[in-house]
Amino acid sequence: MPGTNLTREEAQQRAKLLTVDSYEIELDLSGAQEGGTYPSVTTVRFESAEAGAETFIDLVAPAVHEVVLNGKALDVAAVFRDSRIALAHLAAGANELRVVADCAYTNTGEGLHRFVDPVDEQAYLYTQFEVPDARRVFASFEQPDLKATFRFTVTAPAGWTVISNSPTPAAPADNVWRFEPTPRISTYITALIVGPYHAVHSSYEGADGQSVPLGIYCRPSLAEFLDADAIFDVTRQGFTWFQEKFAYDYPFAKYDQLFVPEFNAGAMENAGAVTIRDQYVFRSKVTDAAYETRAETILHELAHMWFGDLVTMEWWNDLWLNESFATYTSIACQAYAEGSKWPHAWTSFANSMKTWAYRQDQLPSTHPIMADIRDLDDVLVNFDGITYAKGASVLKQLVAYVGQDAFFKGVQAYFKAHAFGNTRLSDLLGALEETSGRDLTAWSKAWLETAGINILRPEIETDASGAITAFAVRQEAPALPAGAKGEPVLRPHRIAVGLYDLADGKLVRTDRIELDIDGALTAVPELVGRARPAVVLLNDDDLSYAKVRLDEVSLANVTAHLGDFTESLPRALCWASAWDMTRDGELATRDYLALVLSGIGKESDIGVVQSLHRQVKLAVELYADPAWRDQGLAVWTDAALEHLRAAEPGSDHQLAWARAFAATARTEEQLTYLAALLDGSAEVKGLAVDTDLRWAFLERLVATGVADEPAIAAELERDRTAAGERHAATARAARPTAEAKAEAWASVVEGDSLPNAVQEAVIGGFVQTDQRELLAPYTAKYFAAVKEVWETRSHEIAQQIAVGLYPSLQVSAQTLAATDAWLASAEPNAALRRLVSESRAGVERALRAQAADAAAA
Numbered sequence: 001m002p003g004t005n006l007t008r009e010e011a012q013q014r015a016k017l018l019t020v021d022s023y024e025i026e027l028d029l030s031g032a033q034e035g036g037t038y039p040s041v042t043t044v045r046f047e048s049a050e051a052g053a054e055t056f057i058d059l060v061a062p063a064v065h066e067v068v069l070n071g072k073a074l075d076v077a078a079v080f081r082d083s084r085i086a087l088a089h090l091a092a093g094a095n096e097l098r099v100v101a102d103c104a105y106t107n108t109g110e111g112l113h114r115f116v117d118p119v120d121e122q123a124y125l126y127t128q129f130e131v132p133d134a135r136r137v138f139a140s141f142e143q144p145d146l147k148a149t150f151r152f153t154v155t156a157p158a159g160w161t162v163i164s165n166s167p168t169p170a171a172p173a174d175n176v177w178r179f180e181p182t183p184r185i186s187t188y189i190t191a192l193i194v195g196p197y198h199a200v201h202s203s204y205e206g207a208d209g210q211s212v213p214l215g216i217y218c219r220p221s222l223a224e225f226l227d228a229d230a231i232f233d234v235t236r237q238g239f240t241w242f243q244e245k246f247a248y249d250y251p252f253a254k255y256d257q258l259f260v261p262e263f264n265a266g267a268m269e270n271a272g273a274v275t276i277r278d279q280y281v282f283r284s285k286v287t288d289a290a291y292e293t294r295a296e297t298i299l300h301e302l303a304h305m306w307f308g309d310l311v312t313m314e315w316w317n318d319l320w321l322n323e324s325f326a327t328y329t330s331i332a333c334q335a336y337a338e339g340s341k342w343p344h345a346w347t348s349f350a351n352s353m354k355t356w357a358y359r360q361d362q363l364p365s366t367h368p369i370m371a372d373i374r375d376l377d378d379v380l381v382n383f384d385g386i387t388y389a390k391g392a393s394v395l396k397q398l399v400a401y402v403g404q405d406a407f408f409k410g411v412q413a414y415f416k417a418h419a420f421g422n423t424r425l426s427d428l429l430g431a432l433e434e435t436s437g438r439d440l441t442a443w444s445k446a447w448l449e450t451a452g453i454n455i456l457r458p459e460i461e462t463d464a465s466g467a468i469t470a471f472a473v474r475q476e477a478p479a480l481p482a483g484a485k486g487e488p489v490l491r492p493h494r495i496a497v498g499l500y501d502l503a504d505g506k507l508v509r510t511d512r513i514e515l516d517i518d519g520a521l522t523a524v525p526e527l528v529g530r531a532r533p534a535v536v537l538l539n540d541d542d543l544s545y546a547k548v549r550l551d552e553v554s555l556a557n558v559t560a561h562l563g564d565f566t567e568s569l570p571r572a573l574c575w576a577s578a579w580d581m582t583r584d585g586e587l588a589t590r591d592y593l594a595l596v597l598s599g600i601g602k603e604s605d606i607g608v609v610q611s612l613h614r615q616v617k618l619a620v621e622l623y624a625d626p627a628w629r630d631q632g633l634a635v636w637t638d639a640a641l642e643h644l645r646a647a648e649p650g651s652d653h654q655l656a657w658a659r660a661f662a663a664t665a666r667t668e669e670q671l672t673y674l675a676a677l678l679d680g681s682a683e684v685k686g687l688a689v690d691t692d693l694r695w696a697f698l699e700r701l702v703a704t705g706v707a708d709e710p711a712i713a714a715e716l717e718r719d720r721t722a723a724g725e726r727h728a729a730t731a732r733a734a735r736p737t738a739e740a741k742a743e744a745w746a747s748v749v750e751g752d753s754l755p756n757a758v759q760e761a762v763i764g765g766f767v768q769t770d771q772r773e774l775l776a777p778y779t780a781k782y783f784a785a786v787k788e789v790w791e792t793r794s795h796e797i798a799q800q801i802a803v804g805l806y807p808s809l810q811v812s813a814q815t816l817a818a819t820d821a822w823l824a825s826a827e828p829n830a831a832l833r834r835l836v837s838e839s840r841a842g843v844e845r846a847l848r849a850q851a852a853d854a855a856a857a
Contacts, residue, residue, distance in 0.1 A: 004060060004083045006132065007375045008315055011143040014055055015314075017090075018141065020046040020148040022181065025138045028155045029194055030175070033123045035114055037062055037102040042139040044097050044148075051092035056084040058135035058142040059101060060111070066100035085139065099139040107755040108794045109264035111136030112192070115755070117261070119221035119721055124195035126260040126275055128268055131316065132376050134187040142187055145314045145422040149181040150190050163193040163217065165271045167254050182271065183252070184420045186312050191270030193258045196220065200228040204239045210249060212239070215256035218281050221721060222259070225283045231257065234295045238302040241337040242329065247412040251310045251419070257298065261722055262757035264796050265383075266297045269304030269326070276301070283723065284692035287652035289607035292334070292342045299330035311415060314422040316379035320369045320448075321428065323383070324391025327353065328399075331392065347568040348607045350542045353389040355576055355611075358453060358547065359583070360385030363841050364483035365834045366451040369394060370425055377831040380795050386451075393545035394447050400494040400514075400543040401443065402436035409435040446491040452480050454491055455547045456538045458554075459521075471527040473497075473517050473538060475546075483837065492518045498540030498570060499533040502557075507535060507565045514543075534561075537570055548577050559595060563602025572608055579615050582623060585848045588856030589624040592616070593632055597639055606652045613640075613660040621769045622811060623849035625857060630666075637664045641673075649686020658687055662700045666770070671706050691719055695727040703734040703768050726761040733765030741766065741774055748801060749785050756796055763804035772809050779807040779815060783822040790832045802832060806839035811846040819843075 026041040044057070060083045067074040067085055079086045085099065105114035105125070111133045115124050127137060134140045154162045154177045162168065162177040165185070169178060182190070197217040204212040214235060216228045235257070243249060252272035263277035280294045307329070308322035331353075334345035342348070360366065369391045373379045399407045410432035418427060425448065429440045454475050461470040473495075477488035499511040510533060513526055535554045539546060550558060558574050565571040578595055581587035587595075596616050603609050620632040640661040647654035658677075665674045676682035677689060678697040689697070698715055701707040709732070716728040733744035744766045748759055767775070782805055790798045807815055819840040823833065 004132070005375050005377055006058070006142065008317075008373065011145070011315060014141065014143065015145050017049050017053055017055055018046050018146060019049075020044065020141055020146045022149045022151070023138070023140070024151045024153070026153045027137070027192070029125065030155050030157055032105070032114065032125055032194065033157060035105050035123070037104050038112075040099075040101050040103040040138050042097075042099045042101075044099075044139065044141075046095050046097070046141070046148075047093055048090040048095055049092075051090070053090045054086070054088045055090065056086050057097065057099070057139050058083060058132070059085055059099065059139040060133075060136045061101040061103045063102040064099065065102070066098070068098040070095055070097075083135065097139070101139070103137055106136070106794070107262070107753075108797050109262055109756040110794055110796055113260075113262060115261040115722070117219055117221055117722060118725060119219075120196075122196050124197065124219055124261060126193045126258065126263075127191050127270075128264065128275065129190060129270075130188045130268060131379050132188070134190060137192075140187045144186040144188065144312050144316070147184040147186050147312070147420065147422070149184055151181040152179045152190075152192060153177070154179075154192060154194065156194050160194060160196050161199065161217075163191075163197075163215070163256055163258060163273055165189075165191055165252070165273050167213070185271050185309060189269060189271045189309050189312075191268075191273040191275065193217065193260065193273065193275065197258070198223040198226070200226065202228075202232050204236050204250075204255070206239065206243065206249070212250055213254040215254070216259070217256065218259040218278055219261065222278060222281045222283065225281050226259070227282075230291075231298065234298050235302065237337050237339065238299045238330075238333055241333045242303060242306065245329070245408045245411070246306050246415055248306060248310070248415045248419070250305060252305065255302075255305075257301075262755055264756055267301045269301045269308055269322075271305065271309045274301045279723075284690040285655060285688055287606045287610065287656055289348070289610055289652075292345070292348060292607065295342065296330050296334060296345070296348075299333050300326045303329045303333075306415060310420060311418045312422050314424050315373065316376075316382070317371055317373040318423070318425055319371070319373070319379060319382065320387050320391040321423065321425065323388045324369065324395055327388050327392035328395040344568050344605065346542060347572045347605055349392075350569060350576060351572040351605075351608050351611050353385075354393055354542070354545070355579065356385040357389035357393055357545070358385075358576075358580060361390060361451065361453050362481060363838045364481045365838050366481060366484045368449050368451050368486070370448045377829060381799070381831045381834055390545060396542070397447070397494060397544045398432075398443070401492075402432060402438055402440075406436035407432065443492060446489060450489045450491075451484060451486045452477065452488050453545070453547055454493070455549060456493070456495070456517075457549045458497075458536050458538055458551050460532065460536065460551050460553075462532050466532050468527050468530050468532055471524045473522045473524065475517060475520055475522070481841065490519060492516060493539075493544040493546060495538060495544050495546075496540040497524065497527070498535075498537040499527075499530075500535040500537060500565070500570070501533050502561065502564075505561075505564060507557075507561055507570075509540075509567070509570070512540060537573065539573065540570060542569060542573060547580055548573065549581075550574075550577065559598075561599075562595065563599035568605045568608065571603065572605070575608060575612065579619075582615075582619055583845060583849065585852035587852075589619045589849060589853040590628060590632060590856060592619055593636060597635075601643065606656060609653060610656050613656060613663075617660075617663060619849075622809075622846045623853060625850055625854035628853065628857065633664055633666060637661060637666060637670060640664070641670070644684060644687075649684075650688075651686070654684070654687055655693075658684070658693065659696055662696050665700055666704065671701065671704055675701055675706060692723075692727075695719070695724075695731070699727065699731045699734055699765070702731045703736060703765075703770065705736045708735065722757075726757055729758050729761040730765035733762045734768055736768070736771055736774060738774065741771075741778070745778065745781065745805075748805070749781075749789060752793060752797075756800070759797065760800055760804070763800060767804065767809065769809055775807070776810060778805070779810055779818055782807055783818060783826075786822075786836070787826050787828055787832070790828065798832075799835065802835045803839060806836065808839055808842055811843055811850065813847070815843050816840060816847075 024043040028039040166179040198220045259278040267276040303326040307325040334342040414431040457474045459472045500507045534557045582592040644657040
């Protein structure tokens with residue numbers, strides 16, 4: 001197999017042949033401050049089921065110096081190619097392999113990432129191994145079901161700290177850090193974090209004398225902003241709730257959380273050594289929604305210590321067993337744990353995670369939750385809204401279907417049966433069937449093994465007095481997107497029907513009926529004879545995963561009173577339904593804007609407010625009739641400024657509206673006011689124009705041509721940090737000149753030296769919705785370059801470019817035609833084809849929405 005791919009069949013054959021016992025890994029990182037490469041020595045002990053068999057071990061390294069199998073030196077030139085070392089003539093039973101190599105530091109967030117902080121000019125290292133990147137640091141059998149113990153020995157510069165999965169030893173006099181072996185875990189959750197990190201320590205004190213050491217780490221330049229007590233509080237809350245629900249003590253010796261720079265994802269569940277993006281150490285004011293998101297990330301990774309680390313999927317087609325469960329249980333912990341600051345967590349989930357799932361499930365790449373993962377290329381693009389958010393939504397549905405007690409009893413049995421092992425879907429379903437007494441075969445087939453979304457609609461008949469004479473729930477299974485695999489299916493749903501009436505101007509729930517629906521039409525006789533309420537809300541409490549539509553009477557009342565629901569979750573469900581209708585072209589963008597403006601002033605949930613800000617901006621910029629777009633943006637920006645001035649001083653809403661105003665400020669008057677807010681000549685009472693808000697204001701002023709390079713340089717001088725450098729890169733790429741665009745494009749596409757986070761910042765600045773004409777020539781350049789980029793860059797770097805630089809703003813039939821021509825001629829691999837096809841679907845959707853908006857004019 002060429003390159004760095006690995007097929008499912010190869011992994012199955014290797015797992016059938018081998019049992020891996022232990023790794024001993026020696027790394028000399030004493031030259032980390034200078035970078036380059038470092039010596040890596042791996043000794044792995046494993047057993048073979050057959051004498052004379054052949055297999056391979058994985059390694060991505062610039063140089064291999066020595067390969068010794070069972071005491072015999074092998075010819076490196078003969079056995080090392082395509083990132084694999086061929087191993088022939090294995091002994092039956094015990095084997096020992098020693099590999100000596102030079103491995104490379106990276107700046108892509110894969111393998112052993114190296115970052116130099118401009119504040120103290122010190123290097124900071126961390127590993128990121130999921131999916132297949134442990135092999136960038138040591139020779140490994142890189143697949144999740146070949147678990148082993150790992151003993152790390154690391155030489156580091158004097159004064160540095162080394163953190164790994166096992167407890168950190170006392171600082172050694174010889175700068176060689178010798179760790180105890182880990183329990184049996186998969187390669188991808190091993191970890192090393194190395195550098196002069198700042199640390200705060202505490203502990204979790206549980207029942208029966210349990211004491212788990214806790215650590216939080218960040219760079220010293222962020223230490224003044226590290227709110228360690230708040231992070232420890234969320235962590236302890238998670239420990240208590242998870243251990244009670246899982247009935248299995250935390251399975252590792254300590255729990256460290258390390259906020260690291262230039263991290264590609266939100267966080268990574270390395271066993272006992274979780275790495276988290278250091279943007280979660282907030283150096284400027286953020287809203288409570290950001291703290292809630294951070295808490296969910298913390299709890300998500302903690303849940304992974306059981307789902308994923310203690311019990312791991314056999315192969316990546318069951319990745320959802322990790323991600324869906326971690327997502328569901330983290331939200332459930334926020335919603336139900338005693339003392340939680342975010343008991344409204346299901347509102348946030350409905351408002352953000354589920355909209356991600358619905359969007360993903362309507363792309364041509366939609367797939368079942370239990371996806372068909374043929375190889376590593378497949379899984380690398382499958383960390384998506386289906387694997388995380390749809391999976392978690394379906395788990396919430398499963399809990400409603402079997403009951404929460406039965407669900408967690410099944411989970412408890414699952415952990416006890418499979419601790420430190422590997423599983424398939426059938427293992428979990430078997431445990432849940434035993435505790436719930438339900439046959440889940442049909443449920444699993446409908447929900448986990450098929451793709452697509454159902455639509456639920458109420459069908460209501462009333463008499464002259466307004467009494468309900470018939471009520472049913474109509475279920476539809478729309479055709480899957482063109483190019484998607486599979487067939488649409490109707491599914492069993494456990495849902496609640498909420499009945500709402502107006503009382504003192506508020507929409508109050510007067511009754512709730514929970515029922516099972518199946519098939520195309522399900523009658524609800526319990527509602528016959530009742531007075532018709534003002535609003536009938538299907539899937540109230542968001543128990544199931546489905547698009548929901550309102551009947552005409554309910555839609556009219558919701559349109560007039562969306563902000564008047566007394567509870568946040570039904571508001572979020574109605575907002576989500578309106579957004580979904582807008583994306584589908586059922587609601588014109590101008591009508592969506594009017595709906596938002598009529599209700600957002602009454603919306604108390606700051607997470608919902610900020611989502612509406614993002615959605616309105618996207619809708620008006622991409623889904624509005626181009627002839628009306630400028631008018632729509634003017635209306636929105638004027639409203640944002642009004643809300644900014646009217647918001648409570650110092651409130652989260654005030655900050656959110658300040659950012660919303662800055663994001664679309666466009667007229668001379670608006671931009672002059674924005675510049676005055678930046679230089680302090682104008683003030684909004686209570687609004688602190690701090691470091692990150694200053695950059696937000698400046699980036700908009702630069703993108704509109706009001707400010708230029710001298711202003712960027714001056715702001716960077718005020719903020720000589722890594723974050724400041726990224727903001728400056730964004731601002732420079734946002735300048736509205738052909739020269740600035742050419743410079744940004746060249747730095748990303750033609751050069752390959754930018755670190756992952758800086759490249760992301762440049763792409764973010766390059767793509768400006770006000771600069772469509774300036775960006776138009778880059779459509780052809782994108783298609784000329786993207787395949788070579790994909791074939792020559794690391795996965796993370798290539799994916800940033802393939803997705804971020806696709807001409808999504810060029811909403812036209814010509815863009816679709818150019819994409820189709822490239823797909824037909826370029827012969828991209830499946831992963832790149834998927835990403836480009838997904839981006840194409842966005843343009844196609846925008847064209848339909850623009851036509852719907854024009855028709856409503």
